[in-house]
Amino acid sequence: MNMRYLEISLQSNEILAQKLYLQFYFPAMQLSKLIQQMMKEPSPIRQIMKMASKQNIINMGLDPDEVISYGGGWVGHHAPEGLRKKYEEICKDRESFHDAGKYSPTLGFEECREAIAKMEKELFGVKLSIENIIIGQSSTQLTHDLFIALANPDDTILLFDPTYANYPGQIKMALRNAKIVRQRVLDVETWEYKSQEEMAEDFKEIYEKEKPKIVMFPSPDNPSSQVFGDEFVKTMADICYENGSFLIIDYAYKTQCFIKPPNYFSWNPSDYPNVIAMHSNSKWCRGLGRRLGWVDANEEIIEAMERVQQCSILCPDTLHQFAMAEYINEALKDGSLKKYLEDVKEAYKKAADETIKAINDLLEMPCLIPQGGLYTLMKVGEDADEFVRKVLKNTGVLFIPGRGFGESLREAVRISYGPHVENLEIIRKGFERVANYLRKA
Ligand SMILES: Cc1ncc(COP(=O)(O)O)c(C=O)c1O
Numbered sequence: 294m295n296m297r298y299l300e301i302s303l304q305s306n307e308i309l310a311q312k313l314y315l316q317f318y319f320p321a322m323q324l325s326k327l328i329q330q331m332m333k334e335p336s337p338i339r340q341i342m343k344m345a346s347k348q349n350i351i352n353m354g355l356d357p358d359e360v361i362s363y364g365g366g367w368v369g370h371h372a373p374e375g376l377r378k379k380y381e382e383i384c385k386d387r388e389s390f391h392d393a394g395k396y397s398p399t400l401g402f403e404e405c406r407e408a409i410a411k412m413e414k415e416l417f418g419v420k421l422s423i424e425n426i427i428i429g430q431s432s433t434q435l436t437h438d439l440f441i442a443l444a445n446p447d448d449t450i451l452l453f454d455p456t457y458a459n460y461p462g463q464i465k466m467a468l469r470n471a472k473i474v475r476q477r478v479l480d481v482e483t484w485e486y487k488s489q490e491e492m493a494e495d496f497k498e499i500y501e502k503e504k505p506k507i508v509m510f511p512s513p514d515n516p517s518s519q520v521f522g523d524e525f526v527k528t529m530a531d532i533c534y535e536n537g538s539f540l541i542i543d544y545a546y547k548t549q550c551f552i553k554p555p556n557y558f559s560w561n562p563s564d565y566p567n568v569i570a571m572h573s574n575s576k577w578c579r580g581l582g583r584r585l586g587w588v589d590a591n592e593e594i595i596e597a598m599e600r601v602q603q604c605s606i607l608c609p610d611t612l613h614q615f616a617m618a619e620y621i622n623e624a625l626k627d628g629s630l631k632k633y634l635e636d637v638k639e640a641y642k643k644a645a646d647e648t649i650k651a652i653n654d655l656l657e658m659p660c661l662i663p664q665g666g667l668y669t670l671m672k673v674g675e676d677a678d679e680f681v682r683k684v685l686k687n688t689g690v691l692f693i694p695g696r697g698f699g700e701s702l703r704e705a706v707r708i709s710y711g712p713h714v715e716n717l718e719i720i721r722k723g724f725e726r727v728a729n730y731l732r733k734a
Contacts, residue, residue: 331465336458336697341681345691355689361723362691365712366515368667370640372579373633375624379616393615397608399599401428401587405614408621409572409587415625416548416634418559419570425562425589427598428609432545432573432586433459435598436509438605439569439588440467442597443539444506447471451505453478454699455670457515457543474503479517479701484659484672486519493528500532508533511543512557513550513665516698516707518645520550520664526557534567541569548577548634550665551642562591569594574617576667577634585613641667644710644717651721652708655728660708667711670695670702677706687734688726 315322324332343349345364350357383389400406406423413419429435444450446469452460454475464471476499480487487495499505508529513520526542533540547558560568570589574580588598602608624630645663652660652671660671673680677694685691693709695702713719 327466327469331462336462341691341693344682345685350689353686355686360685360689360691361719361726362712363708363710363723364691364693365709366667367581367709367711368576368579368641369712369714369716370579370637371715373620373624373629375629376578376616376620379620380612383612383615389615393612395611397428397611397614399603399608400595401426401609402611402614402618405618406587408618411625412621412630413589416631417554419589420561420563421589424592425595426587427590427595427602428585428587428614429598429602430586430606430609431575431584432543432571433463434584434606435571435586435588436460436463436541436543437467438598438601439541439571440464440471440507442594442601444468444471448506449474449503451476451499451503451508453510453514454701455479455514455516455695456509456699457511458697460509472503474499474505475699477699477701478519479670481672481701481704484661486517486661489522489525492521492525496525496529497532500536504536505538507539507541509541509543511545512555513546513663515545515666516668516693516695516702517661517670518546518663518666518668519661520552520555523555523557526555530557530560530565530568534565537567539567539569540565541571543571545571545573545576546666547572549638549641549667551638551645552664562589566591574613577637580613583610583613585610585617640714641711644714644720645669647717647720648708648710651724655721655724656731667709669708669710670705671708672705674704677702677704681706683734684727684730688723688730690723690727 342364345360345362347357350360383393403423405428406426409426409428410421410423413421429438440463448468449472450464450468451474454477461473464473476492476495478486478492510521530540542557550558562568571586572588573586574583588595590598621630624633648669649660649662652658652669656671658671658673660669663669677696681692681694692706695705695707698707710720
């Protein structure tokens with residue numbers, strides 16, 4: 294047996310032994326009821342990622358190095374070279390590195406918030422003052438804190454179907470028994486998003502009945518890569534405003550929007566005080582693990598978030614803020630930021646086109662044309678959990694079953710081209726394998 298694999302199985306045996314030891318010697322140890330319940334309902338995506346773990350792939354008789362994964366919800370492009378250099382400069386100098394180890398203010402450094410305000414103005418025309426911005430550890434953390442700042446455990450939250458798979462768990466974690474209602478936006482027969490008018494009508498009806506405190510959606514979306522139109526978003530914003538609800542727009546993929554950006558991309562908190570914009574460094578500058586995000590909102594919400602963040606993370610990371618502020622200021626001045634973002638967007642558009650072409654040529658299954666982001670949704674016409682299992686076992690190709698994103702995707706898979714953006718040849722290869730297998734099956 295390969296020593297590396299032996300090591301992995303020894304490690305898992307050790308964990309099991311530790312668990313048994315704890316159960317034997319500390320039988321009265323009880324985790325919180327909330328977490329016990331949540332651990333019984335692991336996210337479906339995590340379950341699949343576990344299935345695709347190295348050990349499991351080997352157990353299936355496959356070679357882990359031969360697996361082609363369309364599962365990753367992450368970007369594969371490189372961070373801006375100018376940003377990397379800023380980190381290098383800070384880390385190379387003894388005193389700068391020392392300075393980057395100090396605490397940040399809870400809201401983030403003013404210099405970094407100013408740089409963000411400048412960037413948003415220049416890229417999207419959003420008018421912000423630094424009082425409209427709080428910097429946090431990531432959009433995941435900021436979303437958790439926003440739920441706490443805006444809603445009570447007996448409130449209702451409206452999400453779409455499909456939508457980002459992490460939101461329901463985050464709501465449960467932050468708001469315990471808050472009710473989650475879903476609005477379906479995908480027509481599963483035609484495999485197209487409903488018209489804006491139809492979505493607006495559905496929204497009015499659901500809003501009237503459920504009176505949600507928060508409505509939240511990503512734009513461009515994960516998992517569908519669709520971008521809601523202005524008419525629908527304006528309807529939601531107006532209804533939320535009139536009724537004292539909040540509309541949170543998650544802009545994780547804002548700079549990877551392939552279509553003409555809708556007008557709401559440039560909304561600002563003084564015109565839309567109940568609309569909150571969530572941002573992250575994860576996808577635009579490939580800062581997935583260099584955790585940093587920020588929220589734009591009216592001053593009252595930012596003050597509330599400051600209070601929550603004092604308890605959740607105390608303050609955001611100093612090194613990331615230093616590097617980011619210096620990079621943005623320089624790259625806005627010399628035009629390199631815009632050029633970088635244009636190139637990155639173009640690269641993802643190419644990867645999206647390559648993916649859609651391969652699906653159309655080889656599988657002929659209905660799929661959504663990405664309007665931005667990293668994904669498409671393909672209708673497989675059978676239970677997607679089962680489809681993903683059999684395809685992985687027989688071809689070594691990994692898709693993500695749609696169920697975790699909403700009931701409307703029970704017979705669909707999410708396909709991510711994000712990780713392959715710098716390696717486009719691999720995209721077609723995976724679909725060729727799947728097509729060969731399905732032809733024979
Ligand atoms: C829509 C959406 N929001 C938020 C996140 C997480 O962002 P962060 O890395 O800033 O926590 C993701 C990650 O895939 C996402 O797709």
